[in-house]
Amino acid sequence: xSFTNNASYEHLKLGGNLLQNVFIxxxxxxxxxxxxxxxxxxxxxxxxxxxxxxFSSFLFNFVDLFKQNYKLIxxxxxxxxNEYIQFVTGPYVPTKLSFLEKFNxxxxxxxxxxxxxxxxxxxENIEITQEYIDNGxxxxxxxxxxxLNKRWSHILVDKPYNIGNLxxxxxxxxxxxRSKKYKVMALFNEPWSSVNLHSLMVSLLxxxxxxxxxxxFNVAKTLKYDESTxxxxxxxxxxxxxxxxxIYNRQELPDIHKDSFVNLISPQFIEDSPLSYLSSHYIPDExxxxxxxxxxxxxxxxxxxxxxxxxxxxxxxNDWWDESYDSLEYHIDRTAGAISILNLISSKSMNxxxxxYLSMKDVLTHNFNLAVKLQKEYKELYNNSIxxxxxxxxxxxxx
Amino acid sequence: MIMKTIYNHNKKIIYTDHIxxxxxxxxxxxxDEETKLWAFFDEYLEYFKKGYKFLLNYHAEAxxxxxxxxxxxxxxxxxxxxxxxIRQYGIIHELxxxxxxxxxxxxxxxxxxxxxxxxxxxxxxxxxxVVVEIENERADExxxxxIQTENFTxxxxxxxxxxxxxxxxxxxxxxxxxxxxxxxxxxSFNSRGxxxxxxxxxxxxxxxxxxxxxxRILGFGxxxxxxxxxxxxxxxxxxxxxxxxxxxxxxxxxxxYKPMAMLQPFVIAGPYKHLELIKEYGxxxxDKWWDESYDNEINSSxxxxKVVKTIISIHNLPMDECKSMYKDMKSTLIHNYNRMxxxxxxxYPEFALPSIYYPQGNGIEYGFSKQLNRYFEYKPLxx
Numbered sequence: 001x002s003f004t005n006n007a008s009y010e011h012l013k014l015g016g017n018l019l020q021n022v023f024i025x026x027x028x029x030x031x032x033x034x035x036x037x038x039x040x041x042x043x044x045x046x047x048x049x050x051x052x053x054x055f056s057s058f059l060f061n062f063v064d065l066f067k068q069n070y071k072l073i074x075x076x077x078x079x080x081x082n083e084y085i086q087f088v089t090g091p092y093v094p095t096k097l098s099f100l101e102k103f104n105x106x107x108x109x110x111x112x113x114x115x116x117x118x119x120x121x122x123x124e125n126i127e128i129t130q131e132y133i134d135n136g137x138x139x140x141x142x143x144x145x146x147x148l149n150k151r152w153s154h155i156l157v158d159k160p161y162n163i164g165n166l167x168x169x170x171x172x173x174x175x176x177x178r179s180k181k182y183k184v185m186a187l188f189n190e191p192w193s194s195v196n197l198h199s200l201m202v203s204l205l206x207x208x209x210x211x212x213x214x215x216x217f218n219v220a221k222t223l224k225y226d227e228s229t230x231x232x233x234x235x236x237x238x239x240x241x242x243x244x245x246x247i248y249n250r251q252e253l254p255d256i257h258k259d260s261f262v263n264l265i266s267p268q269f270i271e272d273s274p275l276s277y278l279s280s281h282y283i284p285d286e287x288x289x290x291x292x293x294x295x296x297x298x299x300x301x302x303x304x305x306x307x308x309x310x311x312x313x314x315x316x317x318n319d320w321w322d323e324s325y326d327s328l329e330y331h332i333d334r335t336a337g338a339i340s341i342l343n344l345i346s347s348k349s350m351n352x353x354x355x356x357y358l359s360m361k362d363v364l365t366h367n368f369n370l371a372v373k374l375q376k377e378y379k380e381l382y383n384n385s386i387x388x389x390x391x392x393x394x395x396x397x398x399x
Numbered sequence: 400m401i402m403k404t405i406y407n408h409n410k411k412i413i414y415t416d417h418i419x420x421x422x423x424x425x426x427x428x429x430x431d432e433e434t435k436l437w438a439f440f441d442e443y444l445e446y447f448k449k450g451y452k453f454l455l456n457y458h459a460e461a462x463x464x465x466x467x468x469x470x471x472x473x474x475x476x477x478x479x480x481x482x483x484x485i486r487q488y489g490i491i492h493e494l495x496x497x498x499x500x501x502x503x504x505x506x507x508x509x510x511x512x513x514x515x516x517x518x519x520x521x522x523x524x525x526x527x528x529v530v531v532e533i534e535n536e537r538a539d540e541x542x543x544x545x546i547q548t549e550n551f552t553x554x555x556x557x558x559x560x561x562x563x564x565x566x567x568x569x570x571x572x573x574x575x576x577x578x579x580x581x582x583x584x585x586x587s588f589n590s591r592g593x594x595x596x597x598x599x600x601x602x603x604x605x606x607x608x609x610x611x612x613x614x615r616i617l618g619f620g621x622x623x624x625x626x627x628x629x630x631x632x633x634x635x636x637x638x639x640x641x642x643x644x645x646x647x648x649x650x651x652x653x654x655x656y657k658p659m660a661m662l663q664p665f666v667i668a669g670p671y672k673h674l675e676l677i678k679e680y681g682x683x684x685x686d687k688w689w690d691e692s693y694d695n696e697i698n699s700s701x702x703x704x705k706v707v708k709t710i711i712s713i714h715n716l717p718m719d720e721c722k723s724m725y726k727d728m729k730s731t732l733i734h735n736y737n738r739m740x741x742x743x744x745x746x747y748p749e750f751a752l753p754s755i756y757y758p759q760g761n762g763i764e765y766g767f768s769k770q771l772n773r774y775f776e777y778k779p780l781x782x
Binding site: 191192195196198199201202203204205206207217330331332333335336337338339340342343 | 566569570571572573574576577578579596597598700701703704705707708711
C-alpha cells in the first residue's frame with residue numbers, strides 16, 4: 001500500500017470533504033472508499049451534506065475510471081448497522097439513492113459503477129414471507145426495504161468482511177488438543193436488557209455447576225443497572241477484568257477460547273419485528289473469534305444467522321446437536337433451541353466433550369481456513385491499492 | 400358498558416368496581432387536569448359533606464402512588480400533583496381528610512406515603528377473584544380428598560399472562576421450554592397478546608370461552624390447577640428496578656393466592672424474600688419437600704437460576720412420588736387455605752369485590768359517575 005499520492009492520479013480533486021480514505025486498486029479496477037467507523041448515512045449527511053452538487057463533484061473525479069469499468073465501492077463492511085435500514089428510515093432517503101441513479105444516467109456509466117458493500121445485509125438471501133409483510137407493524141418501511149432490494153440489488157452488495165477488522169494475529173492459531181477446563185464460555189453485554197441474553201444467562205446459572213462454565217455478564221462495563229440493582233457480584237466471574245477488556249478491544253484472549261468447549265454467542269437485540277429481522281444481520285465478531293480459535297459455537301441471533309454463515313461457506317455443528325432452531329420465527333423459540341443444546345452439553349462429562357471436540361477437527365479447521373482466506377482477501381484489496389489522503393493534515397480538525 | 404359505582408348507605412361509602420385502566424392512565428391521560436379531578440369530586444360533594452367516603456378501586460396492583468406520581472411529573476406526563484390536589488379540594492370544602500381514597504394492594508402503602516397524604520390510600524389484599532371463588536363456590540365443603548391426585552396429568556401449572564416489563568416470565572418460559580419442562584406444564588404465555596414479537600399462547604382458551612360468566616371473570620383455570628401437582632408462580636413483581644413505581648411495596652398478588660385456594664404447592668419466581676413475606680402473613684411454604692433457598696438470593700438473575708434448579712428437581716421426581724408427596728403436604732395446604740379465609744375477613748372488605756356479588760337493596764344502591772364514565776368504556780377486568 002502506498003501512503004503517498006500517486007502521480008497518475010494527481011489531478012483528482014478530493015479535498016474539502018472528509019472522504020480521506022480513498023484507495024484505488026488498478027489490478028481489479030476498484031475505487032474503495034473506507035469510511036472507518038462512520039456509517040454510510042453519516043457519510044452522506046456529513047460529507048456530501050445531502051447535496052447532489054457535492055456528491056456529483058466528488059464522483060466526477062472518477063468518471064473516466066468508471067468508463068474503463070472501474071467500480072467505486074463505499075466500503076461499509078465494518079459498520080454493523082444495516083445500510084438498507086439507514087437508507088429507508090433515515091432522513092433524505094430517496095434523495096440519497098436518487099443521487100446514484102442520477103449520476104449514472106448523467107454520465108452514461110454502467111449502473112453498478114457505484115456500489116455499497118455491507119456485512120450486515122443479506123436481504124437477497126432471506127425469504128421474506130407474506131406473513132411478515134401482513135403482520136408487520138412497520139409495514140411501509142418493510143415494503144420500502146423490499147422494493148429497495150429489488151431496485152438496488154446491483155448496488156447494495158453483501159460482503160462478510162467485518163472479519164477484516166479482527167486481529168490478523170489470529171491467523172497464527174493452531175488446532176489445540178488440550179483438554180478443556182470449561183464446558184461453556186459466555187461473554188455477554190448487559191443481559192439484563194434483552195430476553196435472549198437473560199434467558200441464556202439463567203440457563204447457564206441453573207444447568208451448570210459454577211466450575212463448569214466461564215462467563216462475564218458485563219463485558220462493556222456500561223451497565224446502568226450495575227449501581228441500582230446491586231448485581232456487582234455478577235459483573236466479573238473468574239476471568240480477570242484486564243483480559244475481558246482486551247477481548248472487547250479485539251485483542252486476543254486465546255486461553256478462554258482454548259479452555260472452553262463451546263462459545264455461547266448472542267447479539268444483544270434479536271427481536272422479531274420485520275424491520276429488525278432484516279436489519280443488522282451481520283455475523284458478530286465473537287463468531288469469528290471462535291472460528292479463529294478452533295472453537296465450536298452456539299449462536300442465538302436473528303432468524304437464519306446460521307444459514308447465513310453456511311452461505312458464506314462455513315460449516316456449523318448440526319452433526320453434533322440440533323441447529324433447526326435457526327429457522328424458527330420467534331426469538332424466544334430460537335433461544336429455547338439453544339438452551340436445549342446447553343442442556344445436552346451440561347449432561348455430558350468433560351471427557352465426552354473432549355472426545356466430541358476432537359471429532360469436530362475437520363469442521364473447525366475448514367472454518368479456520370475460510371476465515372483466514374476471507375481476512376486475507378479483504379486485506380489484499382487495500383494492500384494492492386494506491387492510498388489517497390488528500391486532507392490528512394487537516395484530519396485533526398474534523399474529529 | 401358503564402362502570403358502576405356502588406353506594407353503601409349503611410357504611411357511608413361509595414366505591415367503584417375495579418377500574419379498567421391503570422392509575423397512571425387514569426391520572427396522566429384521562430383526568431389529566433386538576434379541574435377535571437375536581438369536577439369529578441363535585442359530582443359527589445353532597446355525599447362527602449354528609450361524611451361519605453369515595454373509594455377508587457385499583458387493588459390488583461401495588462404501586463407506590465407517591466413515587467408513581469412524582470415519576471410522571473418528572474417525565475412531563477402529569478401536569479399536577481394528584482395527592483396535593485385531592486387534599487386541597489378537601490380543605491376548601493371542609494371535608495373529612497379521608498373523603499377520597501385509592502385502594503391498592505401495597506400492604507404497606509401507609510408506611511410508604513407522606514403523612515399528610517396517608518388518608519388518601521388504603522391497602523387491600525389482592526385476593527379479589529380468589530376470595531370470590533372461596534366464598535361463593537366451595538365454601539366449607541372443601542376437603543383435601545376432593546382433589547384426586549389420580550387426575551394429575553401434568554407436573555406443573557405455569558401461567559404467564561402479561562409480558563411487558565416482566566423479564567422473569569419470558570426468561571423462565573424460554574428456559575423451561577429449552578430444557579423440555581414446558582411439555583410437563585399446563586401453561587399460557589403472552590395470553591393478552593400485548594407483544595407481537597412473542598407468540599400468543601392462551602391458556603385453555605376454549606374452556607374459558609365456553610364457561611359461564613362467573614368463571615370467565617374468575618378466569619384462573621380451576622380445572623388445570625386441579626390436574627397438576629405444583630404451581631409455578633411468576634409474580635407481578637420481580638426486581639424493583641424494572642418497576643420503579645412499585646418501590647418498597649409489600650405485594651402478594653393474586654397469583655400467589657390462587658394455588659393456595661386450589662390447594663396446590665408452589666414455586667414462586669418473585670422478589671427477594673417473597674416467601675418470607677408470605678410467611679409473615681401466616682402462610683406456610685414447602686421447604687420440607689424441596690429447596691426454597693432461592694428466596695434468600697438477592698441477585699435476581701441468580702435467584703431465577705435457583706428457581707429453575709428447584710423446578711428441575713421437582714420435574715425429575717416420578718409422578719407417583721409427587722402424588723405421595725402431595726398427600727404428605729395435606730396439613731400445610733389446608734392451613735394455607737384456611738389462613739386465606741381468615742385473612743379475608745380482616746383484609747378483604749366487601750367493597751373490593753366485583754359489584755355483581757352485591758345486589759341492590761338493604762342499603763346498597765347502584766350508580767355511575769358521569770365524569771369517570773366519560774373517560775373510559777367499562778370492560779370487565781380479568782386478571
